[in-house]
Amino acid sequence: MNKRKLTESIFKFLMIASTAVVIASLLGTMAIITVRGISALSVDMLTKTHTASFLLGRGGGGILNAIVGSVYLAIGATGLATLISIPVALYLQKDYSRGGLFARLTRLSLDVLWGTPSIVYGAFAFSIMVYIGMRTSLMAGILVLTLLELPILIRAIDEVLKMVPKELKEASYAVGSTRFETSFKVTARWALPGVITGILLAFGRAIGDAASILFTAGYSNYLPSSLADPVASLPLAVYFLYNSPFSNVQDAAYAAAFVLLLMVLCLSVSSRILAKRFSIGGGR
Numbered sequence: 271m272n273k274r275k276l277t278e279s280i281f282k283f284l285m286i287a288s289t290a291v292v293i294a295s296l297l298g299t300m301a302i303i304t305v306r307g308i309s310a311l312s313v314d315m316l317t318k319t320h321t322a323s324f325l326l327g328r329g330g331g332g333i334l335n336a337i338v339g340s341v342y343l344a345i346g347a348t349g350l351a352t353l354i355s356i357p358v359a360l361y362l363q364k365d366y367s368r369g370g371l372f373a374r375l376t377r378l379s380l381d382v383l384w385g386t387p388s389i390v391y392g393a394f395a396f397s398i399m400v401y402i403g404m405r406t407s408l409m410a411g412i413l414v415l416t417l418l419e420l421p422i423l424i425r426a427i428d429e430v431l432k433m434v435p436k437e438l439k440e441a442s443y444a445v446g447s448t449r450f451e452t453s454f455k456v457t458a459r460w461a462l463p464g465v466i467t468g469i470l471l472a473f474g475r476a477i478g479d480a481a482s483i484l485f486t487a488g489y490s491n492y493l494p495s496s497l498a499d500p501v502a503s504l505p506l507a508v509y510f511l512y513n514s515p516f517s518n519v520q521d522a523a524y525a526a527a528f529v530l531l532l533m534v535l536c537l538s539v540s541s542r543i544l545a546k547r548f549s550i551g552g553g554r
Contacts (some may be wrong), residue, residue: 300531307528310521312502316529320491320502325492327516333526335493336507340530342408342494343487343503344477353422354416359427360453365439377428383421389481391418398483409497411487418482419472422553426468467544474537478530480505504530 318324324331362373395414404410434457442452458465480503488500489510497525502528511523 271554281292286524292437302423303524303527306524307531310525311528315522315525318494324522325491325514326518327514327519329518333504333507333511333522335491336502336504337529338493339408339487339490339501340477340504342501343411343415343483344473346408346412347419347476348469348473349414351419351472355420355423355427356458356465359431360457362424362428363431363453363457363467365449365453376427378423380421384425387481388418388479388485388538390483392482395482399486405498406486406488406500407498408487408494408501410501411501414482414486414498415476415479418479419476422475424470426471427465428459430464430468430521431457432466434460463544470537470541470544474534474541477537478505478534480509529537532546545547 279343312332314330317334318330319335320333321331323329358376362376370527391414395410395417399405399506438456438460439452442456447456478520484506485501487503489506490500491502492499494501507526508523508530511519511526514520514523
């Protein structure tokens with residue numbers, strides 16, 4: 271065996287081994303969460319909130335407050351981020367920005383923000399909250415998650431909009447449509463499946479993040495009644511419940527992790543299906 275074939279064989283082995291380790295780790299984690307989570311699930315676990323007796327290991331409570339809190343946070347943040355992201359992503363297209371320096375710097379900044387750890391967002395938001403005297407609340411959690419989602423969503427929509435056929439936009443201009451009409455009635459409509467995919471990915475990131483809301487959304491044993499109330503979330507429920515000295519409370523942490531895992535898996539599968547449809551059908 272010559273040197274080139276030996277090198278190729280070594281790197282092929284390393285690739286296969288690395289893939290096997292990643293897949294085995296993922297499947298092992300999912301198996302543990304699934305087995306222990308399903309065994310801990312019950313009607314009470316899904317329909318009741320934390321109680322004092324529940325946190326003391328005596329039963330009589332559940333994780334409803336964390337489930338509802340995560341949904342509130344993710345829906346609020348994703349909705350707000352979507353409203354901001356679509357106009358920004360449309361502006362970054364050559365129809366408006368002409369591919370100038372400002373558009374390139376904006377994309378670079380978004381790429382840097384995309385890779386910024388979520389704890390940085392949380393620390394930044396917490397420092398602002400301390401300065402203005404704002405308490406931990408559902409609103410604060412939504413705002414920091416919106417900041418976390420914006421780079422992901424804008425760049426995802428931006429890349430999808432780049433794939434819109436130039437001929438389609440030119441045909442729209444040829445029949446007298448304005449840039450605004452072309453952007454929202456032609457470009458955005460053609461790219462809608464890809465946009466929805468980006469929204470689902472951002473939603474999954476928001477519902478599974480813990481660091482950014484640790485100091486902003488707070489934690490509560492009750493369901494929030496307003497945007498000013500602190501709110502629990504599934505990631506933080508997993509963290510706090512698992513640190514309990516009581517075994518049945520730790521089991522509730524696995525139940526929360528299993529529910530979170532199901533949510534993320536459903537979002538991931540949905541985004542894959544839509545991405546496939548978009549790549550094949552082009553938004554039809």
